[in-house]
Amino acid sequence: MSEATPKFKITIDGHTVEVDPGTTILNAARLLGGDSVPPAMCYYTSLKGSGGKCRTCLVEVSKGSEKDPRPMPKLVASCSTTVMDGMEIKNKSSQRVLDARSGVVEMLLINHPLDCPICDQAGECHLQDLAYEHGKSNTRYEFERRTFEKLDIGEYIKLHMTRCILCYRCVYTANQLTDKREHGVLKRGDAAEIGTFIENNLTNDFIGNVIDVCPVGALTDKTFRFRSRVWYTKPMDVHRDCPTCSGKAVAWMIGDEVARVTARKDQFGEVKEFICNDCRFHKKEKSDWTIEGPRHIDRTSVISANHYELEIPKHTPLLNKA
Numbered sequence: 001m002s003e004a005t006p007k008f009k010i011t012i013d014g015h016t017v018e019v020d021p022g023t024t025i026l027n028a029a030r031l032l033g034g035d036s037v038p039p040a041m042c043y044y045t046s047l048k049g050s051g052g053k054c055r056t057c058l059v060e061v062s063k064g065s066e067k068d069p070r071p072m073p074k075l076v077a078s079c080s081t082t083v084m085d086g087m088e089i090k091n092k093s094s095q096r097v098l099d100a101r102s103g104v105v106e107m108l109l110i111n112h113p114l115d116c117p118i119c120d121q122a123g124e125c126h127l128q129d130l131a132y133e134h135g136k137s138n139t140r141y142e143f144e145r146r147t148f149e150k151l152d153i154g155e156y157i158k159l160h161m162t163r164c165i166l167c168y169r170c171v172y173t174a175n176q177l178t179d180k181r182e183h184g185v186l187k188r189g190d191a192a193e194i195g196t197f198i199e200n201n202l203t204n205d206f207i208g209n210v211i212d213v214c215p216v217g218a219l220t221d222k223t224f225r226f227r228s229r230v231w232y233t234k235p236m237d238v239h240r241d242c243p244t245c246s247g248k249a250v251a252w253m254i255g256d257e258v259a260r261v262t263a264r265k266d267q268f269g270e271v272k273e274f275i276c277n278d279c280r281f282h283k284k285e286k287s288d289w290t291i292e293g294p295r296h297i298d299r300t301s302v303i304s305a306n307h308y309e310l311e312i313p314k315h316t317p318l319l320n321k322a
Contacts, residue, residue: 050168051080105135157211165218
């Protein structure tokens with residue numbers, strides 16, 4: 001029998017974890033959980049080539065390894081830096097990291113509009129969480145912001161380029177999940193934008209997944225647009241027999257009506273099983289699905305504010321008096 005590969009022992013903010021060689025700092029931190037996990041706006045586990053673009057996951061390596069304990073002179077991107085045995089990393093315990101993260105968030109918000117009150121992504125937006133934790137109350141930017149017209153880039157997809165942070169997730173999703181990518185990043189530098197070739201529509205059977213991977217409200221579902229705030233809905237785990245995809249999804253209910261359908265995401269907001277357009281856009285009847293039960297949403301999320309997981313009591317003292 002072959003010997004088991006020895007694991008690397010690393011420390012993040014004083015917490016120790018053992019991981020396999022080749023593991024990135026970000027994925028090692030996700031094994032620990034809690035405040036040890038750096039935010040990530042562009043990295044996506046299932047998308048090859050993702051990461052290293054948004055710089056929100058920067059961390060400080062205060063000890064390189066047991067063999068070479070020298071610290072790394074600059075902050076490193078945790079999504080693309082692999083661990084070494086004995087490595088020590090500082091995330092929230094480093095003021096350098098917090099200052100750098102605050103600067104990155106300020107840069108991401110330079111052209112981002114204050115759309116949260118009307119944005120469909122509000123309540124489940126990663127940039128909103130980052131701005132709340134690391135953002136400033138005002139801006140130092142004095143120049144004119146970039147603005148774009150809203151575009152229909154598919155029968156069911158609306159593009160708000162003004163909100164886009166150029167994370168490339170939607171491009172990687174279309175490139176790796178579909179047979180033919182029809183959109184990408186056009187132009188370069190501060191003129192770069194997401195777009196399609198001569199404004200073609202995105203028509204692939206799995207292209208709706210670009211909505212799920214978008215960390216902000218740049219790509220939205222036209223069938224759910226302005227229907228409701230997410231915290232007024234009840235997310236339910238559902239499934240159906242689908243010949244195209246796994247059929248496992250989340251139905252966001254308003255009463256007995258299916259307001260929207262999304263893929264199931266893990267605690268880090270990443271889709272594990274992508275769903276087809278038929279499940280996402282066309283199956284909007286309760287009878288189309290087998291309901292498994294309420295979808296657990298992290299207690300820190302505003303989505304859980306309506307306590308949809310609690311059973312409705314059959315009797316209350318007030319009703320009994322009536």
